[in-house]
Amino acid sequence: MPELNIVDENEREYIFELNEEEINRIISQKVKEKSYNITGGQCKSKFNGLKKTYKNIKDHNNKNGNNKRNWSHFEVKL
Numbered sequence: 001m002p003e004l005n006i007v008d009e010n011e012r013e014y015i016f017e018l019n020e021e022e023i024n025r026i027i028s029q030k031v032k033e034k035s036y037n038i039t040g041g042q043c044k045s046k047f048n049g050l051k052k053t054y055k056n057i058k059d060h061n062n063k064n065g066n067n068k069r070n071w072s073h074f075e076v077k078l
Helices: 009-015 020-033 040-062
Strands: none
Touching (some): 020 040
């Protein structure tokens, strides 16, 4: 999966101080600079879907008797 770095080292600490709407707006602007037309709302929707999938897999893996599921986004570093 190609990596899309949209936050540089100087912005990394700053971005965690913002509210969700501001973060989605910044991500949308950065992605548009890379020629993708994505709105802040679409960023929010995608992130919520990723969080839901993550939670579902973690819950599944914590139950006894289930085969372990894996997901490539478990290794994402912030």
